[in-house]
Amino acid sequence: MLFWIATALMAVGVTWALTRPLLGERNELRDAGDADIAVYKDQLAEIETDRARGALPATEAEQARAEIARRLLRKPITSETAAASSDVGFIKPTYLTLTLALPVVSLALYLAVGAPGMPGQPLDERLGRTVENATTNDLVARVEARLRDLPEDGRGWDAIAPVYYSLGRYEEAASAFATAIRILGETPTRLQGFANARIRASNGIVPEDARAAMEQVLKVEPQRPEPRIWLALAKEQDGKKSEAISDYRALLKDAPSDAPWKGFLEERIAGLEGTAPANAPAAENEPGPGGMDPATIAAMSQQERQDMINQMVSRLAERMKTTTHDAEGWLKLIRAYQTLGRKDDALKALSEARAGLKADETGLKSVNELARQLGLEG
Amino acid sequence: MIVEFGHFALILALLVATVQMVVPAAGARLRDSRMIAVGEPAAVSQLLLLLVAFLALMHAYVTSDFSVANVAANSHSTKPLIYKISGVWGNHEGSMLLWVLILALFGAAVALFGDNLPATLKGNVLAVQASISVAFLLFLLLTSNPFERLPVPPSDGQGLNPILQDPALAFHPPFLYVGYVGFSIAFSFAIAALIEGRIDAAWARWVRPWTLAAWMFLTIGIAMGSWWAYYELGWGGWWFWDPVENASFMPWLAGTALLHSALVMEKREALKVWTILLAILTFSLSLMGTFIVRSGVLTSVHSFAVDPARGVFILGILVLFAGGGLLMFALRAKELRIGGVFSPISREGSLVLNNLLLVTATVTVLVGTLYPLVLEGLTGDKISVGPPFFNSTFVPLMIPLFLALPFGPLLAWKRGDWLAASQRMLAAAVVALVALVASYALTERGPWLAPFAIALGVYVMAGALTDWAWRVKLGSAGSEEVWRRARNLPRSAYGTLLSHFGVGLMVIGITATSAYREEHIVVMKPGDHVAVGRYDVTFKGAAPGRGPNYREDIAQFDVARDGAIVSRLAPSKRLYDAPPQPTTESGIHATWRGDLYIVIGDEQKDGGYTVRAYFNPLVRFIWFGALIMFIGGGLSLTDRRLRVGAPIKRRASPVAPVPAE
Incomplete structure (x- = not known):
């Protein structure tokens, strides 16, 4: 409310100030020639003062006066009496236009581009919010502020690390987990959190420090599936296919029957063993399902999973527009369209792939092979 | 709320500027005093509104209000207060807001102090000035709105580029902007003169x-x-x-x-x-x-700012005003x-x-x-x-x-005596010659042309002094008369003297630094020495440190001259927290004769550090010269007299009189 009062006052005040001169009397404009003469008169007076002060010797004062006199003479004798045109009635329309347009148009523009009534959110105020009213970011800011003052507060780091992770700030999550581990000691949860953050920060590749952390986890909890899956994936990324397959098999054997990641493991095995060229998704540029940690995928609802898949497919399709010679990418895209039941898209991608792979004989062959397998030729 | 209030003020300022662009110009055309008079409150309101907008943005920066996208992208809660404030113009949107604010400031100055201007001229000047405002306010609101909001503010901002935290x-x-934008006044006056x-x-x-x-x-x-x-x-x-x-x-x-x-x-x-053409060109160059x-x-x-939409928009503004101005001139x-x-x-x-x-x-x-x-x-x-x-x-x-350069002030208006001026410059030429010989004697190395450049600088300085000496009749009149004349000399004459003197200082500084600089790049371990210029520099070691929003490796150097320690320098390498960027902080021991300048580089495998050490002779003269030019300009500016340059008569009194300023 206060905002609208202040805004209205400002708009009205400005409108008033701008229109006021229009309500006054019309003055005869001083002729421009007169203005010049006024300047010359000022100058003459100035010379006189200077001379009287002794700052200007008499001879110079005389010359300066002569100079001004010359300028006066140079002025055209006929002063431009460009005749004040009679009042042709511009004042009233101008007045009305300004009075209406200034407040109305400014308000309309503001409503179009502004965020009316949205309060400011200074950091201090956000830090003081009650937990119920605070957003995640407010709480993060609060913990961050606290950790700047007390950098050795391990519990703070422990609390903020998973939040960073869920906000997608993986680098910071990894460093927070590492700090918590340094201060409070190793636990499987912290180590695994660190490993997950590092993996996500490296776009799905399992880096060396993450691998070491997960091996540490397995020493305490040898049956924990998460690190086992990742370590198997790491082997796949390293090209150790048979070891990866046997690890996946062992995981499948130990898996409870309702484990959500069973399907994922079967896919991996099929991918590694199958005739279709296996693609290690975790090593791809775009994060594939392999780049997600299995626990996250499992935790998603059906709809979320679907959305995620659709997003990834459209990202891939986008990328293929520029990298038309990438046979692997085409195979993946065509297969994905087929799986999603988008046959038209699959056929379109197929023809695009054939165009893009003209120079790549083996690539073209595998695309044709896939098309035959999927029954796209018809 | 303050943010939104600022946003509204910015939009209102655009409308006010539009009014200021149209109504006074129409008034000047119709010779209607009432419409011309609208320009004054419009210019003042525009300034006040933009001030409100600017202060609202500054408030958002100071309170770290990350619900403002601009603040979130360019500030950080741990930044020292001064950089929160300077952060307002340390980014594209904020700096353009400052630009239009200064533009409005100059417009308001014309409105408030321009009583002695003929009414139509004043109306036209305000209208042209407002047209520049309209262009830039549109640019701000359409492509670079500083008041865009974020519904969910991030926990902290992205930070200001660390090299700008200085x-x-x-x-x-x-x-710089006062300078750039100040030329808009000359431009507006030029266009107004062309309109009239x-x-x-x-x-x-x-x-x-x-x-x-x-x-x-x-x-x-x-x-x-x-x-x-x-x-x-x-x-x-x-x-x-x-x-x-x-x-x-x-x-x-x-x-x-x-x-x-x-x-x-x-x-x-x-x-x-x-002059009109130059005014158009100068402001066009500012726009460019x-x-x-x-x-x-x-x-x-x-x-x-890397955004093609913005580039095209500003290019449009440039073409409109530079091209339009030149077309009108033609x-x-x-x-x-x-x-x-x-x-x-x-x-x-x-x-x-x-x-x-x-x-x-x-x-x-x-x-x-x-x-x-x-x-x-x-x-x-x-x-x-x-x-x-x-x-x-x-x-x-x-x-x-x-x-x-020194000849100008010595010549009379309208018709000057070149010979007489040359005679007066004789002393300055002699001084320059001495400087030339001295520079050859004092320097063993360096380009052979450098002493000539130094002599040129000395000549400019001596020439500036010559002008003054001649005006106060130094040497040809009694000390009382000299003193009287020195006091009565207009401040603008002292302004000329200082500005030209500053140019000379700058020439010397530039030449000396460019021609006689010493540079050493060495790998040093703690305890190592290097001789730079007249100094003996000892590397004591490096240690990590922590500032308010950065970590640093800070090195210690003892600087000795003739065996006695004259300074301890601590150059450092900083890594800022947000955004994580490295900067170098040089260690400088500054004297009139030159600067000892040390920068620390990367740590080597064997524990040594790459160290770059320079001796920059007379480098301070460059900025000191600029400062003197600034002061000279200020002196001249305070001289508010009306100025008439009268030519002296062909056969004036036996003693050449002082031309009035």
């Missing part, structure tokens, strides 16, 4: 002081930027002919020419048409500087009456020479700056035009300029 750079943009088809006597009285003020701020702004580059970028240089530097240097050169031609116009009512920096056509440290200039006549050897003549040389120099810099851009646009080749180009084109133009 006191000199915090206040460099405002000075006549130049009033009050015209020059207005244009000169405002041009002078803009020139002063541009001078100090450029000097601050150069000083910052010197100690912050850590390569020991102070000017790189970088396109961004050139972008501010071109309006400065043209502005210097404008300043001098406006002087002729004020005192002699001559060079009117030329803004375009170069703000559009992201360059990739250098200054270009933090159409209307012939209606203006040419002013007084003068012989080539006269004060006016010398100022014309000054103008020719400065404008040629401007064109040189313009070619060197734009050629790579145009070439890249046409062929895609990326080339850089560096110091060699400018040294062989720009520098030769400065030599005749500086040689002629």
